[in-house]
Every structure is written in C-alpha cells, then in structure tokens.
Amino acid sequence: MLVCKQERSMAQNLDPKSDGIGVLQFKVGLVTVIKQRLAKKHGGQIDQRRDIEHLWEFYQRYTRLHRVGDIQIQEPTWRESGTFSADFGNCLEIKETMATWRTLVEVMKALSKDADPNGVGKLNTEELRRVENTDATLSGELTAYKDVLLEAPPLAVGAFPEVRGAISAFRYTNQFPRLPANFEISGQRDADMFDLLECVFGFQKDNVRNQRVNVVLTFANAQSRLGKPIKRIDEKAMNEVFLKVLDSYIEWCIHLRISTLWNSFEALGRDRKLILVSFYFLIWGKAANFCFLPNCVCYIFHHMARELDAMLDNGEVYPAASCKTESRSVSFLEQISLPIYEALDAKAARNNNRKAAHSAQRNYGDFDEYFWSLACFELSWPMRRNAQILLKPKKGIFASCIGTLWRT
Known part of the structure; x- marks a missing residue:
C-alpha cells in the first residue's frame, strides 16, 4: 500500500x-x-x-x-x-x-x-x-552500463571481450579537453565521451545512460559479427556502424549540396567517429516527437556538431550557446526539443481532430519538408525563435512555407 x-x-x-x-x-x-x-x-x-x-x-x-x-x-x-x-x-x-x-x-x-x-x-x-x-x-x-547486465544470461555480457572493448573505446583520452571540476560522474568509473556531451549540451542523464548502453552494444554487436573477439573495436566494425547510423545525414548533405562535418572520411580518427555516432544517438534519443523528422534531426546534428568541433579545437569545455538557458545552465530539452515540439503541437491542433480539409492539415511530413531545402538555414543557429517555421498559427491566416502552406 x-x-x-x-x-x-x-x-x-x-x-x-x-x-x-x-x-x-x-x-x-x-x-x-x-x-x-x-x-x-x-x-x-x-x-x-x-x-x-x-x-x-x-x-x-x-x-x-x-x-x-x-x-x-x-x-x-x-x-x-x-x-x-x-x-x-x-x-x-x-x-x-x-x-x-x-x-x-x-x-x-x-x-x-x-x-x-x-x-x-x-x-x-x-x-x-x-x-x-x-x-x-x-x-x-x-x-x-549496468542495464546491459539485467537479462539472462546478463552477467556474462559484461565479460564478453567485444563489450569490454566497446566500453574501453569510449573512455576519455588526452585528446579531449578536461571536464570542469564540478561536473559529477555517476558511479565509480572513468569519464567517457558521453560525459563530455552531457556536460556541454545538457542532455538528460537518463537519456545519456540509455544511449551509452545502446551505442556500446551496437559497436559490440558489429564486432562480434566479424568473428574477432578482441578487446578493441576493429576498424571495419567501426566504419560499418558509423556509415549506417549517419547514412541519413550523409544523404541530407548530398541532397542540399553542402559539406559534411568531415572533409575526408579516410582522415577521420577513431575518437571522432565514436563521438559523432554517440552525439547523433543522444540527439535522436531526446528528440521527442520530432524523432520522426529525419531532416530536422540532421539539421540539428549538423549545427550542434560544429559547435562541438569548435570546442574541441580550442581545447576547452564550456556550455554550448545553442543550449544555454536563461539561468545560464544548459538543456537540450528546453532549448532545442521544446520549441520544435510546441510548433508541431500548435500546427497539429489546427487540424480539428483530422476533420479539417486535407489541404489545410499540417503533419510531420509537411514540417520536415522545410528541412529538405537550403531555406532551412534561414532558421540560423542557435535557432531564431521568431522564425516562420517556429511561429504558432494564428486563426484564419495562411502563409507559404517552402512550397507547403502553413497556418501562421
């Protein structure tokens, strides 16, 4: 009781x-x-x-x-x-x-x-x-990674060399800037790349914990399929996961004819590939309803990863400008997810419970179409809250938005 x-x-x-x-x-x-x-x-x-x-x-x-x-x-x-x-x-x-x-x-x-x-x-x-x-x-x-150990025979999973190799690969190295002294690391373990992303962009701890397990198992599974149970992720397994996870982002860049975050895939280091895959999963994991907007997720990932690049180049950890709140903390949920969710919710509310004329209804596909054009870069970064795409609709007025009518 x-x-x-x-x-x-x-x-x-x-x-x-x-x-x-x-x-x-x-x-x-x-x-x-x-x-x-x-x-x-x-x-x-x-x-x-x-x-x-x-x-x-x-x-x-x-x-x-x-x-x-x-x-x-x-x-x-x-x-x-x-x-x-x-x-x-x-x-x-x-x-x-x-x-x-x-x-x-x-x-x-x-x-x-x-x-x-x-x-x-x-x-x-x-x-x-x-x-x-x-x-x-x-x-x-x-x-x-304790979630990995919950199912039968779970306690054996942590002993697999593929899993240990994946966990080891994500540990913090000297190539990354030092984390702030006041940043708390859960449990008694070494810092890893997920801690850096949580600290800089304010991802929620539950999301970080879930995606840490998800990414570790993804790389471990790719390694196991190679039949090489070594305590180090093979380059082939790493490239396989990287290209599969970021396939939609690469396609998005090709369609818009813009450069990807890397100039040469061959020149990408192991740490760089690992942190980009982790970053993408963290964004997707906390994207709420707009996880159904692949082009929108690519737009966010493209800009946030550039913020991360600048930080790593400077060798200093500081709160990302795109995720800063009024209280000077950082929150991906509050600064990135919430504005997009509110825009989607407001536009969906005008569908009159799906009774409105089809030409007047707005859905995920309509919203995502905006990010399938170079015009999406007018949204800027950090996102302009007064941008047309994020404005809540006003009754009875219509406006064109990249080939799609949006009630504004």
Whole structure:
C-alpha cells in the first residue's frame, strides 16, 4: 500500500492535469488498491505518520528473507563468470528481488524527510547512505552500463571481450579537453565521451545512460559479427556502424549540396567517429516527437556538431550557446526539443481532430519538408525563435512555407 501511495504521488506530480486514458486508468488503479488495503486495516483508518516505521520493518524483513546483502557481495563474481549460484535462484529471480529492493529504497527516500530524526529516521538515513555507497562500489566501472547486465544470461555480457572493448573505446583520452571540476560522474568509473556531451549540451542523464548502453552494444554487436573477439573495436566494425547510423545525414548533405562535418572520411580518427555516432544517438534519443523528422534531426546534428568541433579545437569545455538557458545552465530539452515540439503541437491542433480539409492539415511530413531545402538555414543557429517555421498559427491566416502552406 505504501508503494502504491508513493507511485500515485509521483504520477500526480509528474502530470497532474493529464486526461489521457492510460494515465487516468493508472491513477485510478493505484487509488483502488490503496482503498482496498485501507479497508482491511482497522476500518480504513491508518496513522500515516507511521508509514516510515511500517516500511522500515518490512524493508528489514525483505532484505533478510531474500539475502539482498549476500547478492550484492556476490555480484562482481557473477559478472565476471556469467554464472549464478543455486543458493540465490536463477537470473530472473535475482532480477525481481533486486528490482523490488530498489523500489523499497526509493520509497524510503521519499518518506525519510518526514521521519523522526532521532528514531527510525536516523536508522533510515544511515541505511540509505550505506546503500548509496555500497551500490556505487559494487557497480564499479560498469555502473553506467549496468542495464546491459539485467537479462539472462546478463552477467556474462559484461565479460564478453567485444563489450569490454566497446566500453574501453569510449573512455576519455588526452585528446579531449578536461571536464570542469564540478561536473559529477555517476558511479565509480572513468569519464567517457558521453560525459563530455552531457556536460556541454545538457542532455538528460537518463537519456545519456540509455544511449551509452545502446551505442556500446551496437559497436559490440558489429564486432562480434566479424568473428574477432578482441578487446578493441576493429576498424571495419567501426566504419560499418558509423556509415549506417549517419547514412541519413550523409544523404541530407548530398541532397542540399553542402559539406559534411568531415572533409575526408579516410582522415577521420577513431575518437571522432565514436563521438559523432554517440552525439547523433543522444540527439535522436531526446528528440521527442520530432524523432520522426529525419531532416530536422540532421539539421540539428549538423549545427550542434560544429559547435562541438569548435570546442574541441580550442581545447576547452564550456556550455554550448545553442543550449544555454536563461539561468545560464544548459538543456537540450528546453532549448532545442521544446520549441520544435510546441510548433508541431500548435500546427497539429489546427487540424480539428483530422476533420479539417486535407489541404489545410499540417503533419510531420509537411514540417520536415522545410528541412529538405537550403531555406532551412534561414532558421540560423542557435535557432531564431521568431522564425516562420517556429511561429504558432494564428486563426484564419495562411502563409507559404517552402512550397507547403502553413497556418501562421
């Protein structure tokens, strides 16, 4: 019941005004479970001030029953060997145990602020501190790649030479400028190229973590298909991934008759190829609805990569001008994704729930067509917020936009 209450609170805080049927069903379902649990307990009355005490007691019983501490201790050995001890069950059982345990920890964090600092609150705080330190220590250099290790036989994946070679290839080298001293690297691992891109362009940490795993596995898979299980990404595998991922960008440049980010493919270094592939995936991973706009994504990638080039040439890390916010922080989501999403949403709203005449409707294809012409460079970089393509439509007035009518 306590977990359901916390999930209900999180869902409400994330999207309090949502009228989507899925979100509403989720919230109603949680409320129903909570009411059912309350009805079984003292006629529906529970002193919520004791929530943290109840949770602490349950947490202790759960960790003892499922031997969570022993699982954490054995984790490094399993990761290296790829095998599990029968004493702890199979991979799926361990995964479910640890997933439940992490959920309990998250709820404890949320409730600890209201706990008695001299009673259970103190014990709770000490346990959370211990969990944080232990989790970081045991995860080691693979903290950022731990998602790779979740499926059966997951712990063997981290031991594959292709995966280790891919992880090693992305580590920070002396060719890159030093990261700011105040930039925090998650877990106990070496800095890598994704940290540089996160620091400069303000990509969200979840996106960075997801794409780090995605890119590592992509290169590892390409390496494995070559039948060369070496701890270094082969040049052939690297070129295969690079050309496949950036194929649409290369085609976009050819169509517009502009130069790509590189003058000669043969002259591109390994680090350069790796960071460009990572950069493209990070942009696509946080593109929201405009991930369906390949030409728009190419336009953004083209300009942001040039910003990165200038930074690397100067040997200095600083916030990218295109992603700077008013508070002087950096956020790709706020400065790049949001303006485009709002423009798409406003134009789609004029479709009258698809009842408007076909000639008056605007969709993804219409918007993306703008970026299939040299006229898109009039948008400039950083993007001009008052550009025609980003203006929200006004009722009853039409204007031409690169061969496509846009309601302005």
